[in-house]
Amino acid sequence: MSNSYAQRHGLQPLGAGIGLRRSFYETLPATERTVDWLEIIPENFLALGGRPQHTLDACAERWTVLPHGVGLNIGGPDPLDEEYVTRLAALVERVDAPFFSDHLCYSRLGGVYLHDLLPLPFNEEVVEHVVPRVREVMARVGRPFLLENPSYYANMPGGTLAEADFLRHVAEQADCGLLLDVNNIYVNAQNHGYDPRAFVDALPLERVVQIHLAGHDRYPDVIIDTHGAPVCDEVWSLYRYVLDRSGPVSTLIEWDQAIPSMEAVMDEADRARAVLREVAR
Known part of the structure; x- marks a missing residue:
């Protein structure tokens, strides 16, 4: 797309990637199969040392590594966690990530981490709360930042905007990028009874x-x-x-529970890569 967020920041599509999971620490750094890039959960690497650090450093020598967080709490009422943001910035610098991401949600309340990614009310008051926090994180980390659309199972009280409009308002006013979770769109559409393709059409792709x-x-x-x-x-x-509307986009196969063999995850990435190549042609 012309004048897209990626183009303005010099970001090129990376292809199809997989997550660096603990069960892959031994085998992934030496694999001979095609892997275009890796995603990490930064919370697993903020206190670097030992085997995780060794594995991360070995992988970062071979591939682009993108941190995708779960603990930023960008939408919560608590102040941003200064120590967390400082450590996150150091990790992004260490792996030289072209960008980083987290979820448009809240995950902490009264200083207590809730160990869940909870939905926000879709309204302008929340937009006005989130936007300066996104800008602060981008300024502190110094790299482009993406927000992900989360899955949710109940509509929070006080919503006055459609979800797609809420995402648009936050992204445009904060001038950040989007990490589009296509599975979350499908899950939410099925659970809440809307057309997933119409939702996609309403997004700032x-x-x-x-x-x-x-x-x-x-x-x-x-x-x-x-x-x-x-x-x-x-x-x-x-x-x-x-992809038919956006063009090729860096795509991750996300597998966090009942994780199969690394080969099985790579098979899924191969399928995504084939679709990316078809779209590029």
């Missing part, structure tokens, strides 16, 4: 710099975003729908 693909668990009355299964056909189809 020119701000999408990264995509997540993941699996979910289906129950009779709800779909749960578990990151514990292969990407389903409907999500692959929605992914292609997004």
Whole structure:
């Protein structure tokens, strides 16, 4: 897309990546299979030392590494955690990440981490709260920053905006990028009864710099975003729908529970890479 967020910051599509998970520490640094880039959960590496640091350094010599956090608490009422942001900035610098990301949610209340990514009310008051916090994080870390659309199972009270408009307002007013989780779009659309393609059409796709693909668990009355299964056909189809409108975007296969062999995760990344190449042609 012309004049996109990625272009303004000199960010090129990286291809298809996988997450650096503990079960891959031994095998991933020496793999001969194609891996375009890696994503890390920075909270696992903020206190560097020992085996995690050795593995991260070895991987960073081979691949681009992108930190994707769960603890920034960008939407919470508590002040930003100064020590966390300082350590995050040092980690981003250490791996020389071209950009970093976290979730548009809250995860801490009254100084207590809730160990969950909880949804925000979709309204202008929350936009006005989040925007200066995003700007502060970007200034402190000194790299482009992306916010991810989270999955959610209840609409928070006080919402006055559609979710896509809420995402747009935050991203445009803060001038940050978006990490579009296509599985989350599908899960939310199924659980809340809306058209996922219409949702995509309402987004500022020119701000999408990264995509997540993941699996979910289906129950009779709800779909749960578990990151514990292969990407389903409907999500692959929605992914292609997004790329047809956005062009190629750095894509991650996200697998955090019931993690299979590294080869199985790489097979999913191969499939994403094939779609990216088709779109590029």
